[in-house]
Amino acid sequence: MALTRRRFVEALGVAGASFLGSPVRAEQVGGSPAAPGSVQPALDLIKLDQNENPHSPGSTVSKAVMEALTQGNRYPKNAGDLVTAIAKLHGVAGENILLGSGSGELLKASVPAFVDSRRALVAGLPTFETCTNTARSLGLPVREVAVDASLRLDLPAMEDAAGGAGLVFFCNPNNPTGTTWPTKEIEAMIDRLAQRSPETVVMVDEAYAHFVESKDYWSLAPRAARDRRLIVTRTFSKVFGLAGLRIGYAVGHPDTIAALKLTTTSGLLPVTSVAAALAAIGDESLIRDQVQSNRAARTAITKSFQNLGFKVFPSDTNFILVDVQRKPEDFRAACRERGVMVGRPFPGLPSHARISIGTLDEMQRAATVFKTVLAKTA
Template identity: 25%
Template structure:
């Protein structure tokens, strides 16, 4: 069969191992999954009757009408500036299909979210990357210097995954002043709800002034709805109407639409879980400082820790002790990414980490 050549270098996404797999493999009872930046507190308990009154035999609302109304009011954008996806990864795929011809290129930070790279490769496009600075921020000038006539998209993850660092308002201003108007700047704000740094600004504020910027958001993280797969993009109408051409019909389930509405209506619950996560991040800083272990201050719900030896080996040792974390990030051979779970889980993790790296 004549499979496209560009797929030779594309690897399927490998998720972290599941709790069940680890329990079986190492014959242990308690496993804590802190590898995929999920929310340990889950969604608002108000979604408990989610499955009532669902017409299972009827396709979902293809226009996500009620959710669209709710979100446009909350964000202060027009309904025509929104499009929903089966997770924000589906929208990254749509962006690649709309913008990338073979041999075009995309620019992004390295390390960054892997879907930007895989979706570009599937379109047979090239990837240009810029490494983080010594303080783990990104050098915006160098990103801009990579632009050439084949550049179609610049992906900026703000806060960055896996580093947890942000682009400041000044840096975002600079990007928008310098990037040519025919190149799309995609600001992925999957973790924006967790940010505490006052220099941060959401790129949603820029959409009214710039046609070439868009913002990705998700209900998977702060809203605790990762299992239902729902995310969205805010962009100008021209971008949205082209994304509509490649969107799979009925791509967001009725249950996901309904859950997102209930989650948006209970901001208080989300604020409380973010507060708890911030407290636990502070506990992590304190503990790692005491142990003299290097980490990167985070604006998200995960933290990068320098384990000073092979991150793959440390990850394996942590697995044996029931902690699933993530390693294998480009340019970060000795670092693991640890999602912030409950205080109790993280206390256990710190003990296990001490055993493994001391």
């Protein structure tokens, strides 16, 4: 895989230069030829709707998955090697890690674990909705706090709302707005909350952490390992490109992890998913190349919207939020008709479209579609 990714980055210079020029073939920009037999979306459909990694897993991961498949007749064990590798990455112990079927499973589990009829969930609006939706379907109280004028999570207002809460879900960077808070500001909030509301647990979702380039951002995982009131979640779905294999993890104090475990599959995941994550986690060139390719494609599509006069919000992620000056559902339907899938509408964002970052080639083709759609009056 490293070879494929590297070739991709080498091709970036050429592809980047021709972003709005002549079409570039997917293979030229590392459209990573899929492993034999792998199922890819129809060639002409550009999927920019779910913040997925546009590159299919490379040969290192595929080989590991095929080997693991030979153990498919056995129940999974405790995925010890992967847990050890994750723990080492964050400088914590294995007892601080809980694997989940995607980090989504762990977000979902956090609601019955820490929220009840007297202790509400506090979450941003809009934010990644798993916790909010789970609390609503369980009939549990939710305090939603609107994002601020720059579309950042309103940290001071969320802190105000958090007195007596069971759980604060803090998505950093936030999906769907792409905005990030410096880590030390979140730590200060956690410290203040500890005085005022010592029972409240803060869950920081770091799904997009790899894409953040600010020096003010670092992972809260080491602190989560020793602080009973903090949990960090991470996923293999984004930079590692394993969304279809459903694997993520939480980092927390052993007591908090035990509470979370009660309503999960206890970290017993398919052997293939565990093998894929283990093969990917140590591949630093994969991470570097993915971050670089995402940045190049994101910069190019941002410029193309700006050239057309549309506002693009700063993003630390593999998606952008654009004010398309029309109903997002209309923009979405018009793009879909022309073979480009973009994100669904989000509460509180009446004229905004969330667009995931694909390959440079995909973004080049999508830019032509966006231009056509936006040329029509809203």
